[in-house]
Amino acid sequence: MPKIKLAEKTVELIREICAQFNNQETELINVLHQVQHKLGYLPAEVQEVIAKELNASVAKVYGVVTFYSFFTMLPQGQHPISICMGTACYVRGAEKVLTEFKRQLGIEVGQTSADGKFSLSCLRCVGACGLAPVVLVGEKVYGRVSPQQVSKIIAEYQDGCASAQSA
Amino acid sequence: MTAYNTHILVCGGTGCKASESELIKLNFKNQLAELGLDDDVQVIHTGCFGFCEKGPIVKIQPDNTFYVTVRPEDTKEIIEEHLIKGRKVERLLYKNPKTQEQVTESKNMDFYKKQVRVALRNCGFINPENIEEYIGNDGYSALGKCLEEYSPEETIQVIKDSGLRGRGGGGFPTGLKWEITRKVQADQKYVVCNADEGDPGAFMDRSILEGDPHSVIEAMAICGYCIGASKGLVYIRAEYPLAIQRLKTALAQAREYGLLGENVLGSGFGFEIEIRYGAGAFVCGEETALIHSMEGKRGEPTFKPPFPSESGYMGKPTNVNNVETFANIPPIINKGAAWFSSIGTEKSKGTKVFALAGKINNVGLIEVPMGTTLREVIYDIGGGIKDGKKFKAVQTGGPSGGCLTTAFLDTPIDYDNLLAAGSMMGSGGMIVMDEDDCMVSIAKFYLEFTLDESCGKCTPCRIGNKRLHEILVKITEGKGTREDIDKLRMLSQVIKDTSLCGLGQTSPNPVLSTLDNFLHEYEAHVDSKKCPAGQCKALMQYVIDDEKCTGCTLCFRNCPVGAISGEKRSPHYIDQTLCIKCGVCFEKCKFDAIKIV
Incomplete structure (x- = not known):
């Protein structure tokens, strides 16, 4: 992973978040949630700052970041696409939908497209099992998605802005 | 005007929200305001009605009309026809698929007839963001009753007599758990609500928190009173934004009403609740792992004993119950242990x-x-x-x-x-x-989940499940042997016997149960290299039946990789070297001409 240099402003932001939680090591997960919410991801350099502020080892912070699936060390695409791979979606054909997304975007799960527009991930059950299979683009939920609809969904975001139309 | 005192309940569960129920609510509000009816008709978002298949759901009270699959553009018709003219909008009523008769009220639908709602009693009936509605439905009366009339021991006895068992999976008697935690001496104890619902395909805890958050808050306070804890923590998945927001709103309202805080209902008992966020780890549903996660650590389970009731969060006695378990507590206190234990079987009540x-x-x-x-x-x-x-x-x-x-x-x-x-x-x-689901693939699917979610602490789970998965992949690719089936069984037993926590001990269950009940499917994959359900791609091909194909070109036009060729009005052909087995042609063909072989 290429090294990145954090802007002074970013370091300050991380420090502020740690201070909100009284620099307590036991608040590490809350701190990580807040920082990821602001920065979008948690690269190694950010983890180093957090470790220092909470007086914890970098190894511990890294251990926690990599343990939980919600935290990511890679920047997400402008439009993160998540395919629900819960059991209800799986038996209603989510795998075929995922394969089609992979094929059309030319990326694997966990990767971001070359233009930075889309990233692809799987998640376990959004709880909208009545709409299975379900795909999330950002916060928007698409229900009863078939492989044939994949190109239409991607096209909605190709021009840079999402259309207000529903799936 | 007959619209006076009418309520429009719009489902605000995650499923219906995904189908634009937010816009439905907004349309109702705006159109009612235009007609000057906004003082007479109240529009509210409720929690999940349960009938997600037919969502979004809109219910009109007081006549209890139950509209299904409502679209945002239908609101005008509902207002004009139902509210103003008093005629039900027939096309939006539920139709009994057997009799084709329209059913206007939910209680007459087959879906609801056999249901008995205790934990979900308020979901779909009250506005979860308004504490008054909860109070209006016996809310917080159980807490008041405990604080005024019952000692902690008496309350625990009621829960024990009710026969309530933990709803998170384990089935441990709830009253007994409370009693054990009560008996441990400590300066600080904790009540934890496990809302880290990780089972794919299970969304009841979220629906309760979204539809009736106060019932959980009330029950946690009762638990605190019983075990002697002044602090409660809700450990909830960060992936449940709506549930978190409703819980936060409910907590603020409860504080405002003196139902949480230093002196609950003036009784001298103090109780406060905080929210802790999960970060996506299935193993955190296990109570020791959950506690470590709340302490900011990796959510790895530890050996029991000591049980959390002796040494839990921050080393203090901690009582962990799941959301649904808590939601059962207030009705048990209100209606009595005998009522609750009259429902259910001999050993599983409620x-x-x-x-x-x-x-x-x-x-x-x-x-x-x-x-x-x-x-x-x-x-x-x-x-x-x-x-x-x-x-x-x-x-x-x-x-x-x-x-x-x-x-x-x-x-x-x-x-x-x-x-x-x-x-x-x-x-x-x-x-x-x-019949279209391949049980070997289902076992493989669950193993993939376990592989992702194993915390890695103990070898049988971390490595054993990986080996199990590899064998299943081999079988679904048509490379398996009879020996592999024996190995699956032996390895599964070892993992079951030697793993530390519940996740490891139960992880081979999908493999073992499919081996027991669907051995013939495994044998077909291994012996004749066939997938009876036609799901395993390596073991199947799509071919076109020359006699049935009319040459309509529909498959040709829909194939995403151009693997289909043929002239119009003459049989088509699938090039197997190009085919990605996506199945689009199979779904599109109107003449049953595409076969799986």
């Missing part, structure tokens, strides 16, 4: 919420008395299998559970019967599978 999903007509959230049979759930409530297909199996208990066949359809559902059948209650996910 009701259980199930998330019914998969290849079933009525996907949704249901609550039935313990002892209801799988057949009643699947055929009466669930409306049978989708598209008239044949039932093959129902998977209960999530990744730790098993697949049950037709042989178990008449088994009454309770903790012990499900265990004896080789599955488990789990948190209540129920996924129905039909």
Whole structure:
């Protein structure tokens, strides 16, 4: 992973978040949630700052970041696409939908497209099992998605802005 | 004007929200305001009605008309026809698929007839963001009753007498758990609500928090009173933004009403609740792992004893219960232990919420008395299998559970019967599978989940499950042997016997239960290199039947990779070297000309 240099402003932001939680090591997960919410991801350099502020080892912070699936060390695409791979979606054909997304975007799960527009991930059950299979683009939920609809969904975001139309 | 005192309830559960129920509510509000009816008609978002298959749902009170699959553009018609002219909008009423008759009220629908709602009593009935509505439905009266009339010991006795068992999967008697925690001496104790619902296909805890957050807050305060804790923590998945928001709103309202804080209802008992966020780790449903996660650490389980009731969060005695368990507490206090224990079977009292999903007509959230049979759930409530297909199996208990066949359809559902059948209650996910589902692939699917979610602490789970998965992949690719089937069974047993926590000990269950109930499918993959369900791509091909193909070119036009060729009005041909086996042609063909071989 290429090294990145954090802007002074970013370091300050991380420090502020740690201070909100009284620099307590036991608040590490809350701190990580807040920082990821602001920065979008948690690269190694950010983890180093957090470790220092909470007086914890970098190894511990890294251990926690990599343990939980919600935290990511890679920047997400402008439009993160998540395919629900819960059991209800799986038996209603989510795998075929995922394969089609992979094929059309030319990326694997966990990767971001070359233009930075889309990233692809799987998640376990959004709880909208009545709409299975379900795909999330950002916060928007698409229900009863078939492989044939994949190109239409991607096209909605190709021009840079999402259309207000529903799936 | 007959519209006075009318309420429009719009489902605000996650499923219906995904189908624009927010816009439906907004349309109602705006159009009512235009007509000057906004003072007479109240529009509210409720929690999940349960009938997710037919969402978004709109219910009109007081006449209880139940509209299904409502679109945002339908609001005008509902206002003009139903509210103003007093005529029901017939096309939006539920139609009984058997009789084709329209059903106007939910209580007359097959989906609701056999349900008994205890934990879900308020979901879909009250506005979860308004504490007054909860109070208006007996809310917080159980807490008041405990603080005024019962000692902590007496309250615990009521819970013990009710026979309530933990709804998170384990089935441990709740009253006993409280009693044990009460008896431990400490300067600080904690009540923890486990809302880290990780089972794929289970969404009851979220629906309760979204639809009735106060019931959980009330129950946690009662628990605090009983065990001697002044602090409660809700550990909730960060992926549940709506539930978090409603819980936060409810907490603020409870504080405002003096139902939380230093002096609850002036009784001298103090109780406060904080929220802790999970970050996506299935193993955190295990209580020791959950506690470590709340302490900011990796969510790895540790050996019990010591149990959390002795040494839990921050080393203090901690009582962990799941959301649904808590939601049962207030009605037990209000209506009494005898009422609760009159529902259910001998060893499993009360009701259980199930998330019914998969290849079933009525996907949704249901609550039935313990002892209801799988057949009643699947055929009466669930409306049978989708598209008239044949039932093959129902998977209960999530990744730790098993697949049950037709042989178990008449088994009454309770903790012990499900265990004896080789599955488990789990948190209540129920996924129905039909003849098109390959059971070897299903076992592989669950193993993939376990592989992702194993915390890596102990070897049998970390490495054993990886080996299991590799063998399953080999079988689904048509490279398996009879020996592999034996290895699966042996390895599964070792993992079961030697893993530390519940996740590891139950992880091979999907493999073992499919081996027990669907051995012939494994044998077909291994011996004749065939997948009977036609799901395993390596073992199948799509071919076109020359006699049936009319040359309509529909498959040719829809094939995403250009693998189909042929002239118009003459039989087409699939090039197997190009085919990615996506199945689009198979679904599109109107003449049944595409076959799986």
